[in-house]
Amino acid sequence: MAIKLGPNQYGKAEVRLVTVTRAGDVHHLKDLTVSTALRGDLAKTHLTGDNSDVVATDTQKNTVYAFAKESPVGEIEDFGLRLARHFVGRFGQITGARITIDEHAWDRIAVGGRPHDHAFSRSSEEKRTTVVTVENDRAWVVSGLRDLVVLKSTGSEFHGFPRDEYTTLAETDDRILATAVTAQWRYQGSGIDWRKSFAEIRRILLETFATKHSLSLQQTLYAMGEAVLEARGEVAEIRLSMPNKHHFVVDLSPFGLTNDNEVFHAADRPYGLIEGTVLRDDAEDPGPAWR
Numbered sequence: 001m002a003i004k005l006g007p008n009q010y011g012k013a014e015v016r017l018v019t020v021t022r023a024g025d026v027h028h029l030k031d032l033t034v035s036t037a038l039r040g041d042l043a044k045t046h047l048t049g050d051n052s053d054v055v056a057t058d059t060q061k062n063t064v065y066a067f068a069k070e071s072p073v074g075e076i077e078d079f080g081l082r083l084a085r086h087f088v089g090r091f092g093q094i095t096g097a098r099i100t101i102d103e104h105a106w107d108r109i110a111v112g113g114r115p116h117d118h119a120f121s122r123s124s125e126e127k128r129t130t131v132v133t134v135e136n137d138r139a140w141v142v143s144g145l146r147d148l149v150v151l152k153s154t155g156s157e158f159h160g161f162p163r164d165e166y167t168t169l170a171e172t173d174d175r176i177l178a179t180a181v182t183a184q185w186r187y188q189g190s191g192i193d194w195r196k197s198f199a200e201i202r203r204i205l206l207e208t209f210a211t212k213h214s215l216s217l218q219q220t221l222y223a224m225g226e227a228v229l230e231a232r233g234e235v236a237e238i239r240l241s242m243p244n245k246h247h248f249v250v251d252l253s254p255f256g257l258t259n260d261n262e263v264f265h266a267a268d269r270p271y272g273l274i275e276g277t278v279l280r281d282d283a284e285d286p287g288p289a290w291r
């Protein structure tokens, strides 16, 4: 029997980076969590502990901070591409790099109805995300969002599912539908306006969730992905993960009260977890975009 080293990568996970840029008295904030992962022929350190090919994870972290100073961070996709190309270009033994970035959102605090110059409040736990992969001279970008929490208080049904001896769920033609959307979409082509594309995809996801009459969360998931692909030619494929945040109608009959879809128990677990991919049949090859 022979034993060998399989796929491996290494880097600094979750570098917390906050930048302040000043336009006169007005400050602009970027709040990112950046993870680096480098790939290449790293057999020596694994097999013998010879670290002559290992770009220290500490160096990787420092590079993130230095790059944030040397030129504006800009869109997370551009920052990820800069970092990934740097590591692959600088170190011969490093043939691939993956940079994963979450962007945390801050709003300006309104003081007397006017946005403050330098005071902010965390707007929500929603994050804008990107995963940039560079291999030699090629790049793949998968961007997305996480924890976009949405709810509709009607316009959702669920019935027609099989029943067996373990089935207790009642059929319903009117329920609350709530989820926390995680979406990741893979870009294709070049010259993409990352900021605009993100804003449009987010808008389409929200509008479709709101307006599509739902017979299942699966149907809603597909409709959301389909709407993105129909409107955004730069997207080859979108993956959605949507927990079904169940809202159960509380039985108020012990108290002699009716409950006409007015009082719910919002359960946090367990939850249904609905996941799916929607893609073009002529999409570019994904390469290492997801690996």
Ligand SMILES: O=c1[nH]c(=O)c2[nH]c(=O)[nH]c2[nH]1
Residues within 6 Å of the ligand: 158, 169, 215, 216, 217, 218, 244, 272
């Ligand atoms: O939209 C739904 N999809 C399911 O697969 C499912 N299963 C379940 O119990 N409730 C729901 N709702």
